[in-house]
Amino acid sequence: MAFDLKRILYLLAVFSLPLLAVAADCECQPSDEGHDKGKSRTLKIIAIFCILVGSSAGCAIPSLGRRFPALRPDTNFFFAIKAFAAGVILATAFVHILPVLELGIIVHSIIIGISLGASESPSTIRPLVAALTFHQFFEGIGLGGCIVQARFRLKSTVTMAIFFSITTPLGIVIGIGISSAYNENSPTALIVEGLLDAAAAGILNYMALVDLLAEDFMNPRVHKSGMLQLLISVSLLVGTALMSLLGIWA
Template identity: 35%
Template sequence: MASNKAVNQTVTLALSLLLLLLLPSFSLATNHTDCGVETIGTCHNKPKALRLKVIAIFVILISSMIGVCLPLVTKSIPVLHPDRNLFVVVKAFASGVILATGYMHVLPDSFNNLQSPCLADKPWHQFPFTAFIAMLAALLTLLVDSLMLTFYNREKKSSSDVAVISSESPATAIHGHSHCHGGAMEVVSHDLEVNKKVALQRHRVIAQVLELGIVVHSVVIGLGVGASQNVCMIRPLVAALCFHQLFEGMGLGGCILQAEYQLKMKSILAFFFSVTTPFGIALGIALANIYRDGSPTALIVVGVLNAASAGLLNYTALVDLLAADFLGPRLQGNVRLQMVAFSAVLLGAGGMSIMAKWA
């Protein structure tokens, strides 16, 4: 479909631009102020930090793969099928994790970056750029959702008109009332098929938009870990990131499962999610001698990316995941399941909020 291809191209372009946006920050290795210079103390141990970061690459990679692949490989298990209640509860838990990731991890990081004393007072300290960029990102995500639905609603209308004309042809009239009734049933069946198609395309857009927001944040945080030589910071951060990637991957994996992609597309989405944080760490290790995450350009680029990622994640979690499920017929028709799912959301969001102390 045209809209699906457009989203694929947008995701690919955004991933390509991410590295280009980060490149200017690598040249700011020298700074005459304290900005961009990591404080050397008892926690500064370069050889030990390198060992921890190498271990982190493999541990986080495994955690990410387990998280994103778990919903995909459990499709054949009846109790975890998307039509079962347990899947709804697990998805609600993962949605809470994604929501807390945007509000408790990504958004505060962007505020810290764009309000850093290392940045000039004008304009960075005179306007809330983080909130503004996050708002724009959420609105752009809304626009993508809206245009996608408009496109398929038009397709539904035109297809339904063709079906009605076909059922009311002169040949149909000869066979009397029973055949007309059969033609009407065909139109209803056709509408149901188109509605299912629209829902499927929406699930695919949600999966790709969610992946984009996660990938941007994962590369940024991985870069920071890889460039740091502070073992006191790396050790707890890696542990928190493992849990973070595991549960966030479950949320993304559930969206990929509902999108009903073929094996190739599932593998691509799972691969990019799994490798982005390890890739960011490896990139940070390679550039540890020239990259300074406290330099003005690095603060601006990372802050803008985090703000955009936060807006995208928050919109997707609230509108596309939580609101779509809680306001849908399944949970609206089952109060008990609704309360259990809401408790799962609170548990997921609460757990990720606590992790904000370390990550």
């Protein structure tokens, strides 16, 4: 036991050295170029409502299958939409997180919201509003689809949908509140954000590959239909491509 403890402490010491080196060498300085607090505040408020509506709509669509047959979980259309959402989530992990070392969907959403809320540059915020609304909408569809298929009670479904929908707007509000004191280029902020984003990338990859894609592609109905396999594959690629394209601006 003592040997294992010594080994763990040794590994922690080794892995902490790069972090200490980053903290010692980092001389990042914030830039005030293009900052406009008035315009930024307006855009942040717009972002809160756009992302809240997009997230809520994404989670709500799968639940509408009770009234609209085309949106039921056992239809080809729904399989395609889930594959598209899985593509969006995969691209979020690989394109938007891993390259910048950006814990799951909720932590990831709060981090983006704080970054947007703390920004004072309208040119940075504008493309983020559209990109994040799109991202949260389809991520909400993927999450909503899993919730519907799990057959949770209405109260649990509504609670989970609301909790997901408010994460990014909550992050924006936090970002606005700390914008005067928050320095996104400080060594501490960079290290903490990097660690959380690395964890978020892993969880998003697992969710897209195991919870969404593997379950759908192993479905007997998909195995029996070559056309449905093609539809899901194309939908997956389109979702991945569109979310990757948004990486240019966000």
